[in-house]
Amino acid sequence: MRFLHTADWHLGRRLFGYDLTAEQDDAFKQLVTIAQEEKVDAIVIAGDLYDRQNPAETAVAQLTKMISTVNLELKLPLLMINGNHDSAVRLGVGNQWFTATNFYLQTELAQAFEPIEMNDVQFFLLPYFELYQARQYFNDDHIRTLEQAMIKIMAAIKQRFVKGKRHILIAHFFAAGSLHSDSETTVNVGGLEAVPLDLLADFDYVALGHVHNKDALQNPTIRYSGSLIKYSLSEENQTKGVLIVDTEPNVKVKFRPITPLRDVQTVEGSFIDLTNTEYLSNHQINQDAYTGIILDDTNVISNASALLRQQFSHFLNMSRANGVSTFTAHQISTQEINSPMTLLTKFYQEMTQRSLSQQQQDWAEQALKEVDE
Amino acid sequence: MRFLHTADWHLGRRLFGYDLTAEQDDAFKQLVTIAQEEKVDAIVIAGDLYDRQNPAETAVAQLTKMISTVNLELKLPLLMINGNHDSAVRLGVGNQWFTATNFYLQTELAQAFEPIEMNDVQFFLLPYFELYQARQYFNDDHIRTLEQAMIKIMAAIKQRFVKGKRHILIAHFFAAGSLHSDSETTVNVGGLEAVPLDLLADFDYVALGHVHNKDALQNPTIRYSGSLIKYSLSEENQTKGVLIVDTEPNVKVKFRPITPLRDVQTVEGSFIDLTNTEYLSNHQINQDAYTGIILDDTNVISNASALLRQQFSHFLNMSRANGVSTFTAHQISTQEINSPMTLLTKFYQEMTQRSLSQQQQDWAEQALKEVDE
Numbered sequence: 183m184r185f186l187h188t189a190d191w192h193l194g195r196r197l198f199g200y201d202l203t204a205e206q207d208d209a210f211k212q213l214v215t216i217a218q219e220e221k222v223d224a225i226v227i228a229g230d231l232y233d234r235q236n237p238a239e240t241a242v243a244q245l246t247k248m249i250s251t252v253n254l255e256l257k258l259p260l261l262m263i264n265g266n267h268d269s270a271v272r273l274g275v276g277n278q279w280f281t282a283t284n285f286y287l288q289t290e291l292a293q294a295f296e297p298i299e300m301n302d303v304q305f306f307l308l309p310y311f312e313l314y315q316a317r318q319y320f321n322d323d324h325i326r327t328l329e330q331a332m333i334k335i336m337a338a339i340k341q342r343f344v345k346g347k348r349h350i351l352i353a354h355f356f357a358a359g360s361l362h363s364d365s366e367t368t369v370n371v372g373g374l375e376a377v378p379l380d381l382l383a384d385f386d387y388v389a390l391g392h393v394h395n396k397d398a399l400q401n402p403t404i405r406y407s408g409s410l411i412k413y414s415l416s417e418e419n420q421t422k423g424v425l426i427v428d429t430e431p432n433v434k435v436k437f438r439p440i441t442p443l444r445d446v447q448t449v450e451g452s453f454i455d456l457t458n459t460e461y462l463s464n465h466q467i468n469q470d471a472y473t474g475i476i477l478d479d480t481n482v483i484s485n486a487s488a489l490l491r492q493q494f495s496h497f498l499n500m501s502r503a504n505g506v507s508t509f510t511a512h513q514i515s516t517q518e519i520n521s522p523m524t525l526l527t528k529f530y531q532e533m534t535q536r537s538l539s540q541q542q543q544d545w546a547e548q549a550l551k552e553v554d555e
Numbered sequence: 556m557r558f559l560h561t562a563d564w565h566l567g568r569r570l571f572g573y574d575l576t577a578e579q580d581d582a583f584k585q586l587v588t589i590a591q592e593e594k595v596d597a598i599v600i601a602g603d604l605y606d607r608q609n610p611a612e613t614a615v616a617q618l619t620k621m622i623s624t625v626n627l628e629l630k631l632p633l634l635m636i637n638g639n640h641d642s643a644v645r646l647g648v649g650n651q652w653f654t655a656t657n658f659y660l661q662t663e664l665a666q667a668f669e670p671i672e673m674n675d676v677q678f679f680l681l682p683y684f685e686l687y688q689a690r691q692y693f694n695d696d697h698i699r700t701l702e703q704a705m706i707k708i709m710a711a712i713k714q715r716f717v718k719g720k721r722h723i724l725i726a727h728f729f730a731a732g733s734l735h736s737d738s739e740t741t742v743n744v745g746g747l748e749a750v751p752l753d754l755l756a757d758f759d760y761v762a763l764g765h766v767h768n769k770d771a772l773q774n775p776t777i778r779y780s781g782s783l784i785k786y787s788l789s790e791e792n793q794t795k796g797v798l799i800v801d802t803e804p805n806v807k808v809k810f811r812p813i814t815p816l817r818d819v820q821t822v823e824g825s826f827i828d829l830t831n832t833e834y835l836s837n838h839q840i841n842q843d844a845y846t847g848i849i850l851d852d853t854n855v856i857s858n859a860s861a862l863l864r865q866q867f868s869h870f871l872n873m874s875r876a877n878g879v880s881t882f883t884a885h886q887i888s889t890q891e892i893n894s895p896m897t898l899l900t901k902f903y904q905e906m907t908q909r910s911l912s913q914q915q916q917d918w919a920e921q922a923l924k925e926v927d928e
Binding site: 276 | 608609612615616619623627642644645647648649650651652653655656658
């Protein structure tokens with residue numbers, strides 16, 4: 183059979199305050215097109231559907247619509263688990279009714295040992311779980327690490343292996359050897375230690391979620407699909423997309439990219455250049471992407487973020503390549519401050535690299551006199 | 556056919572901070588027993604399943620279990636709408652899948668015009684809606700009151716009436732003539748004005764939710780089932796339960812009570828009596844019910860709530876039948892206060908109706924002397 187492997191949709195997530203609904207909807211639309219072009223037999227989603235345990239109503243409506251498109255409109259079987267960002271209870275609502283249309287949403291550890299059989303494949307859906315749940319399930323208080331839990335889980339799963347069938351694991355954890363990026367670790371990853379790859383060796387394919395970078399793991403059949411879209415500046419150079427997995431005659435995996443509706447970029451340069459429309463246009467710098475700015479100036483620039491925000495419609499943040507010269511007020515020796523007017527003049531000069539105009543001086547002196555009186 | 560009519564479960568609601576899960580679970584169990592005894596063909600729930608738009612995870616798990624018991628285990632058809640306390644989006648998750656097992660959960664106004672037909676009955680499920688939704692649906696900006704909206708809705712529903720069938724409306728609003736109680740109005744009831752009974756006259760039966768008192772409306776076929784349990788002190792004298800409705804040969808309604816696991820009561824008396832275990836036992840006053848206390852004393856009693864809380868395991872609040880004598884400190888004339896010790900003595904006397912003992916006087920004098928130094 184052939185299925186599409188995706189994960190880490192993180193519906194409801196924002197990027198520096200920007201709503202990403204349009205980007206997610208567009209990526210989902212491309213995913214549907216790919217599923218149709220590739221004539222897949224099923225869709226696999228390996229956790230982190232939502233960004234939060236208690237997602238906003240808009241995110242709930244968004245996922246409900248996506249899921250209904252895939253399973254009820256396109257009539258595609260759907261295999262899905264919760265990730266560490268999802269609430270098993272909230273995400274799992276209705277799942278007892280879903281199986282009638284081949285929508286298998288498994289959110290309890292016990293369900294990992296009840297494979298879903300489809301064509302000649304046994305799918306084992308291992309939802310994200312907390313260690314205490316593994317201790318309860320196996321009635322074993324000695325389970326203290328994810329590795330200890332996984333050894334037991336894998337043994338129990340393998341007892342259900344039917345010979346002659348393909349065995350596929352759908353799971354959500356950090357596999358040993360994967361490369362971390364920023365955005366999958368910002369929220370609680372409690373209990374998500376690494377799972378050694380050896381433990382996964384007996385599966386024909388492991389469809390993982392959790393790490394947002396599809397290339398984080400260099401293994402032909404243990405794969406992260408990566409996230410649906412870029413969720414942090416650290417993901418700017420990652421290509422997002424989905425994996426198309428064939429199980430016959432041998433497991434074969436193909437990556438199909440998804441083009442971002444609005445890309446994420448980091449732009450480095452001087453403040454003067456990056457606030458100059460002509461410069462930006464000559465250098466083909468996209469002013470509408472989600473943009474992090476790195477300034478290579480070292481002087482203090484007052485109001486820099488606000489001015490950059492005017493230039494870049496989806497400005498995210500600003501940082502400094504070389505740091506900033508020590509704050510200049512400290513450089514004014516106290517001996518020089520013989521009057522408020524001197525302090526003001528020197529401060530203005532240091533902050534703006536310009537001197538007070540005659541009119542500004544007049545205003546300032548007038549104001550200080552009034553305060554004095 | 557015969558169905559059970561219930562409403563206003565308000566899962567997640569607390570009573571003066573007390574968790575009511577056990578009470579709700581017990582009432583639900585009785586409801587199931589009644590449904591089985593009465594051999595009903597369906598269960599109707601007229602809104603306010605949850606107490607909040609965004610219910611706690613525990614309430615979500617509780618409702619999911621109840622619903623699955625009724626529809627999947629007992630295989631009873633289920634007709635359900637959202638009330639003003641429910642979020643249509645959150646409550647509605649999965650409803651497209653539910654119809655396969657005759658679970659009709661309707662949360663959109665448009666669905667009111669697609670009757671569910673069962674035996675010889677047409678059920679119209681009108682979910683709680685906001686006026687802007689009616690304006691949108693009818694593309695009519697003139698709809699400014701619930702009555703105006705209901706006139707249009709009723710006309711559209713009646714167009715779907717099939718002759719020879721019974722017509723039953725399931726809805727969640729305040730019907731004109733009903734008696735308000737406390738707890739259904741504490742949270743936002745925006746847009747929930749009264750619906751005149753005339754508008755409902757063409758239905759064979761109207762299964763209403765919203766008002767917690769089953770006797771609030773004196774009409775044989777337009778009925779509130781009342782809430783599942785007592786949700787405020789003002790409901791203490793209401794009998795809770797469910798309605799069993801027969802549609803043939805004529806509509807016949809029967810009330811079946813549900814016995815509270817822990818009842819709600821108000822107890823009135825003097826502080827001395829109500830903190831006297833023998834008195835309470837002689838007067839057969841339940842010390843474990845959810846209890847609101849009304850004191851008929853008029854003097855100030857220090858620490859009264861804390862002492863009553865020791866006597867009544869589920870103490871809710873305390874109020875006064877006759878008010879309290881004006882705060883006594885004001886009655887001490889300023890001329891009498893010639894020393895801190897005098898003030899303290901008089902204050903103690905007024906608050907406790909007793910004089911300071913010699914030992915207390917000694918302590919107080921010692922303490923004041925130390926402060927002085």
